[in-house]
Amino acid sequence: MNTYIEAFKNAFLGTVDWTWKSILFEVPWYTNYFWGLVVISIVVWLLEILFPWRKEQAVFRKDFWLDAVYMFFNFFVFAIIISGVYAVLEQLFFSIGITMKSVALLNLKELPVWGQLLIFFLVSDFVQWFTHVLLHRFNFLWRFHKVHHSVKEMGFAAHLRYHWMENIFYKPLKIFAVMLLGGFEPEQAFIIHFIAIAIGHLNHANIKLTYGPLKYIFNNPVMHLYHHAYTLPKEHNYGVNFGISLSLWDYIFKTNYIPEAGGKIVLGYTNDTKMPKNFFAQLFYGFKRND
Numbered sequence: 001m002n003t004y005i006e007a008f009k010n011a012f013l014g015t016v017d018w019t020w021k022s023i024l025f026e027v028p029w030y031t032n033y034f035w036g037l038v039v040i041s042i043v044v045w046l047l048e049i050l051f052p053w054r055k056e057q058a059v060f061r062k063d064f065w066l067d068a069v070y071m072f073f074n075f076f077v078f079a080i081i082i083s084g085v086y087a088v089l090e091q092l093f094f095s096i097g098i099t100m101k102s103v104a105l106l107n108l109k110e111l112p113v114w115g116q117l118l119i120f121f122l123v124s125d126f127v128q129w130f131t132h133v134l135l136h137r138f139n140f141l142w143r144f145h146k147v148h149h150s151v152k153e154m155g156f157a158a159h160l161r162y163h164w165m166e167n168i169f170y171k172p173l174k175i176f177a178v179m180l181l182g183g184f185e186p187e188q189a190f191i192i193h194f195i196a197i198a199i200g201h202l203n204h205a206n207i208k209l210t211y212g213p214l215k216y217i218f219n220n221p222v223m224h225l226y227h228h229a230y231t232l233p234k235e236h237n238y239g240v241n242f243g244i245s246l247s248l249w250d251y252i253f254k255t256n257y258i259p260e261a262g263g264k265i266v267l268g269y270t271n272d273t274k275m276p277k278n279f280f281a282q283l284f285y286g287f288k289r290n291d
Contacts, residue, residue: 011087015080031190037075037197044156044201053208053221053263057153061206067157069279078164086171108186116186121245124192127173128244133255134169136239141169143286149228150275150282151204152267154221159200163286199245208263216251219243222261223250230266233257 021027022034029035049059108116135145144163151158186192202209203224210222219241227241240257243250250256274291276282285291 007087008084012080012084015083019076019080033193034076036194037071040194040198040201041071041156044198044205044207048156048206051207053206054154057155057206061153061155063151063153063161064155064157066277066279067151067155067161070161071157071159073279074160074162074164074167078167082167082171086175113186113188117188117192120186120189121192121195124174125196125244125246126249127176128170129242129246129249131170131173132242132244133239135166136242143288143291144169146269146272146275146291147282147285149267149269150272151228152272154204154206154225154228154267156201156205158204159197164283165286196245208261210261215247217246217248219245219247222263223247223256223258225263225265225267226257226259228267230268230270230272 018027019034022032025032025035108119111119135141144165147163148158148161148166151161199219203219203221205221207221209220211218211220215223223241223243227239229240232238232240236255236257240255241247241250242255247256276285
């Protein structure tokens with residue numbers, strides 16, 4: 001028991017310390033996710049202001065500040081709260097013989113850096129795509145995912161408006177993805193993490209980007225807007241365009257759907273008016289069957 005308590009305490013305090021040092025610029029700039037998130041957010045917001053896709057949408061769109069709160073809560077506050085729990089789970093897995101090497105399928109250490117980053121990116125993104133599909137497919141998970149789909153006007157900060165329970169669902173599968181890679185995360189993985197943040201912000205931004213032929217590889221704002229569409233095609237009643245950073249998986253598994261690119265569609269889902277407007281009320285949303 002003392003081992004688990006120590007693991008929880010060290011992880012919790014370590015995350016608090018790292019976050020505080022990040023705010024004070026006391027960590028290497030390329031691992032400073034606090035100010036990295038701030039800079040990426042400002043840049044994408046400026047692009048929204050300078051090149052708006054839906055010109056009638058206000059700069060401070062509907063729920064702008066709610067989404068801003070979600071950005072910092074999900075990326076930092078909840079990360080601190082849950083870090084100790086994950087440390088305990090890792091100790092528990094180790095105690096029953098489940099180690100990184102026991103489930104490893106690949107050994108990235110022998111590859112060049114670019115190969116390590118590419119495979120890490122592909123595996124991580126596919127796991128997130130698959131988890132995203134599950135969030136739509138099973139009602140228990142969908143009840144929490146509704147928070148993200150309650151967005152009625154799309155903007156960059158909507159990227160990180162999601163229920164904290166989604167961290168519970170995503171994180172173990174992300175850890176499993178790393179385990180498949182022999183427990184190895186490339187030293188330069190910060191590059192992938194920052195790219196993912198930027199792509200996620202752009203996907204939700206009020207900017208019209210399709211990337212030409214690269215639309216079959218990278219997710220984009222036009223494609224992702226239809227993921228949030230109120231009206232879904234009959235053949236895809238659970239959802240479309242589940243891609244996180246990559247659209248590749250949607251084209252492979254035939255969940256892609258872009259009927260047009262006007263940008264003026266109704267967002268949300270059936271009975272989305274039942275979603276509480278208050279941030280704290282949304283934190284407890286999804287635990288009842290009628291949510």
